[in-house]
Amino acid sequence: MGFDVTCRDFVRFLDDYLAGALATEQVAAFNDHLAACPSCVSYMKTYRETIRLGKLALAPTSEPVPDDIPEDLVRAILQSRK
Amino acid sequence: MEDTLLVDALRRGEAPAFETLVRNHGPRLLEMTRRLLRHDDDAARAAVQDAFVLAFDAIEGFDGVELAAWLHDLARSAALLRLPRPLAEEPIDALLPAFLDDGHHVRHPHAWSAPAEAGAPVRDAVDRLPDAFRIVLLLHDGEGLGVSAVARALGLTDNLVKLRLHRARQALRGLLEAHFGREN
Numbered sequence: 197m198g199f200d201v202t203c204r205d206f207v208r209f210l211d212d213y214l215a216g217a218l219a220t221e222q223v224a225a226f227n228d229h230l231a232a233c234p235s236c237v238s239y240m241k242t243y244r245e246t247i248r249l250g251k252l253a254l255a256p257t258s259e260p261v262p263d264d265i266p267e268d269l270v271r272a273i274l275q276s277r278k
Numbered sequence: 279m280e281d282t283l284l285v286d287a288l289r290r291g292e293a294p295a296f297e298t299l300v301r302n303h304g305p306r307l308l309e310m311t312r313r314l315l316r317h318d319d320d321a322a323r324a325a326v327q328d329a330f331v332l333a334f335d336a337i338e339g340f341d342g343v344e345l346a347a348w349l350h351d352l353a354r355s356a357a358l359l360r361l362p363r364p365l366a367e368e369p370i371d372a373l374l375p376a377f378l379d380d381g382h383h384v385r386h387p388h389a390w391s392a393p394a395e396a397g398a399p400v401r402d403a404v405d406r407l408p409d410a411f412r413i414v415l416l417l418h419d420g421e422g423l424g425v426s427a428v429a430r431a432l433g434l435t436d437n438l439v440k441l442r443l444h445r446a447r448q449a450l451r452g453l454l455e456a457h458f459g460r461e462n
Contacts, residue, residue: 202377202380202381202382203375203377203381203382203383204377204381204382205381207375207377207448210444211440211443211444211447234386235382235383235386235387236383238386238387238388238389239375239383239387241389242387242388242389242390242451242454242455243447243448243451245391245392245454246447246450246451246454247419247447249392249396249400249454250400250404250415250419250420250447250450251419251420252396252397252400253396253397253398253400253401253404253420254313254400254401254404254415254416254419254420254421255420255422256306256310256350256420256421261305261306261309262305262309264301264305265300265301265304265305265308266323269304269308269323269326269327270297270300270301270304272323272327273300273304273326273327273330273331274293274296274297274300276327276330276331277296277330277331277334
């Protein structure tokens, strides 16, 4: 590839790297960087964990839904139909 | 009542069916609009009301495939319209990783892990992000929309959505490191 990947480069293109959106030569350069950089290994692991936790916590079904809805809101909605 | 029967009753204009629709689907819609609108309860309730008013008007044209998903989409769109505009975009650089002039990390990123029940602190951390980043994260990673769908919903380019998503995730990582790193 002919260039060295820095930590800044690695973090900047991390989403593309994880999504498999980089060219083969770029992936090889990123892999070389990872093999020599424990900081970026640690960053990538916690970045992936962040995405996993975010998806889990923010999914529409992630929280128990209360059984009811405020009564005045129900009335307001039904009134607005008339 | 099954959705197909409920939709039939709605199309016939039966009043109890409208109330059933609101009681069955309202709680989950309200939960979602509260999350998008950062717990602004008045705006969240108004968005749910907007969604049901639209649904009542449009029930004739509803294709009958997935009532919950249809209502969810209506309420999400209504909530997005009620977000304060322009979306708050204050800098989040302090939450992003810093680099030396030679491109190396300023400090080694800490390893951390979250407990099994981490939903509440993660949601709290997301709520601390400026809206311009928070909403992109919620729509993409929470609602499961693709980059282009988020871009259409917010009137942004795909590239800007990708950039904001990446920065939002980095900032969230920084907040979670500060939270869970302390616990480890």
